[in-house]
Amino acid sequence: MKLIKARDYDDISRKAANILSAQVILKPDSVLGLATGSTPIGIYNKLVDWYKKGDLDFSQVRTVNLDEYCGLSKDNDQSYYYFMNHHLFYHVNIDLKNTNFPNGMEADANKECTRYNQIIEDMGGIDMQLLGIGTNGHIGFNEPNDTFIPSTHQITLSQETINANSRFFSSMEEVPTQAYTMGVGHIMNAKKILMAVSGENKAQILKEVLTGPVTPFIPATILQFHHDVTIVADEAALSALE
Numbered sequence: 001m002k003l004i005k006a007r008d009y010d011d012i013s014r015k016a017a018n019i020l021s022a023q024v025i026l027k028p029d030s031v032l033g034l035a036t037g038s039t040p041i042g043i044y045n046k047l048v049d050w051y052k053k054g055d056l057d058f059s060q061v062r063t064v065n066l067d068e069y070c071g072l073s074k075d076n077d078q079s080y081y082y083f084m085n086h087h088l089f090y091h092v093n094i095d096l097k098n099t100n101f102p103n104g105m106e107a108d109a110n111k112e113c114t115r116y117n118q119i120i121e122d123m124g125g126i127d128m129q130l131l132g133i134g135t136n137g138h139i140g141f142n143e144p145n146d147t148f149i150p151s152t153h154q155i156t157l158s159q160e161t162i163n164a165n166s167r168f169f170s171s172m173e174e175v176p177t178q179a180y181t182m183g184v185g186h187i188m189n190a191k192k193i194l195m196a197v198s199g200e201n202k203a204q205i206l207k208e209v210l211t212g213p214v215t216p217f218i219p220a221t222i223l224q225f226h227h228d229v230t231i232v233a234d235e236a237a238l239s240a241l242e
């Protein structure tokens with residue numbers, strides 16, 4: 001795994017956005033796997049800025065998002081659909097028909113997972129997958145588990161994830177307890193993986209991902225087996241390693 005050291009959050013955002021930009025410039029019809037959460041917001045802000053300056057063209061880009069909460073409609077401001085539109089898609093020239101999410105309102109999990117797997121396969125896989133990481137080592141909503149689950153599945157969120165995500169909701173009761181997530185197999189099949197890691201609260205998990213044994217109890221450790229992973233991390237996130 002290639003590790004790029006950044007000073008701080010802004011430096012991570014700029015470096016990771018540069019890598020994504022290069023991907024889109026080199027392959028204008030790239031399939032980008034995209035992530036939500038606090039970490040990618042700065043990256044998306046840079047992409048919007050550079051698009052507005054005329055440096056980027058998203059007209060042929062297709063996207064597939066990692067995950068979506070179950071039970072939140074598209075117009076709920078905590079849905080990942082809403083997040084992506086407001087942080088990136090509405091501000092660039094992407095064709096919204098080329099953006100894809102699991103449908104959190106589909107109650108039939110088998111049907112929804114089959115549909116989403118088919119979308120990813122029909123696209124021919126992912127050229128570059130952007131990832132954050134949870135403090136428990138989750139990627140997307142692939143939570144700690146006794147096996148790695150390869151394809152799209154419905155997951156009951158761990159208490160640690162619910163606690164972490166409660167900061168975005170007005171009460172704990174409003175935090176969804178289930179989600180649909182792309183599986184680890186789809187992530188591992190991406191041609192390139194770009195992970196952004198910021199802050200001291202990620203330092204321990206980053207150390208385990210980089211130096212610990214590969215285990216489904218820390219899902220991100222599987223990235224050690226991928227041939228093209230770039231991790232951009234700031235000094236705080238790297239503090240347990242040095």
Ligand code: PGA
Nearest residue numbers: 037038039040132133134
């Ligand atoms: P964060 O979430 O960027 O909000 O820390 C990352 C994740 O849970 O994947």
